[in-house]
Amino acid sequence: MNLNGEIIIIDDDEDDRLFLEDIFESLQVFNKVVFFDDSTRVLEYLLQKEVNPFLILSDISMPKLNGFELRAKILRNEVFNKKCVPYIFLSTAHNPENINKAFQLLAHGYFKKEENFVEYKKVIENIISYWRKSYTFSNNSISIS
Numbered sequence: 001m002n003l004n005g006e007i008i009i010i011d012d013d014e015d016d017r018l019f020l021e022d023i024f025e026s027l028q029v030f031n032k033v034v035f036f037d038d039s040t041r042v043l044e045y046l047l048q049k050e051v052n053p054f055l056i057l058s059d060i061s062m063p064k065l066n067g068f069e070l071r072a073k074i075l076r077n078e079v080f081n082k083k084c085v086p087y088i089f090l091s092t093a094h095n096p097e098n099i100n101k102a103f104q105l106l107a108h109g110y111f112k113k114e115e116n117f118v119e120y121k122k123v124i125e126n127i128i129s130y131w132r133k134s135y136t137f138s139n140n141s142i143s144i145s
Contacts, residue, residue, distance in 0.1 A: 001084050003132060005054040008046070010036045010070065011090070012062040016113065020057075023121045029128060039065040043073055046080050055086040055131055060098060067091075071105045086131050 007029065011017050017035050024033050031054050036042050039062045045051060060067035071087055074080055088109040089102045102110045109127065114120035 001086065001131070001134070002052040002054055004031065005052045005085075006032045006034045007128075008034050008036065008042070008053050008056040009058075010039050010042055010056065010062070010067065011059040012037050012039070013059070016059065019117070019120065020124070023117070023124050026121060027125055027128070039067065039070045042070060043077065043080075046074070046085075047077065052083055053085050055088060055127070057088050057090050057127075060089055060091045060093065060102075068101055068105060071102075071107065075106060086134075088127060 007024070009017065009020055011020070014037070017037065021033070021035070034045075034053075036045070039058075046053070058067040058070065062070075065073075067089060071089075074087065086108040087106075088111065089098075089107050090111050090113050091098060092113050094110075094112045099110050111123050111127065114123060
């Protein structure tokens, strides 16, 4: 995990992207935030050698390629998986079927999109804080023997 890497946000809804953009501005996160409104373009971007994100926040319900399908494609890509990037779902749907499917796809988290700015900001702040403090095998903070 690259603590200084980009935060990738995948969401086809413009209002949701703008809401998250305001949240990240208010949090004054130093990471570059990259938005995708078309999930079919994400994997190609992530496979670029110079792209090593800090984390991915993905919606589920998207046209062409939903968040679950995108996550499955990413899991099948050995090159990207070595980058050890947390994949977190943000969704308006918080039903047990979606939550179960997300964790079957080895999601690192599943959070409800909040309608209240302050509440949603706290969710995003907690996600970022947690992953900044987390050790992984690729952030050179620990070694695996």
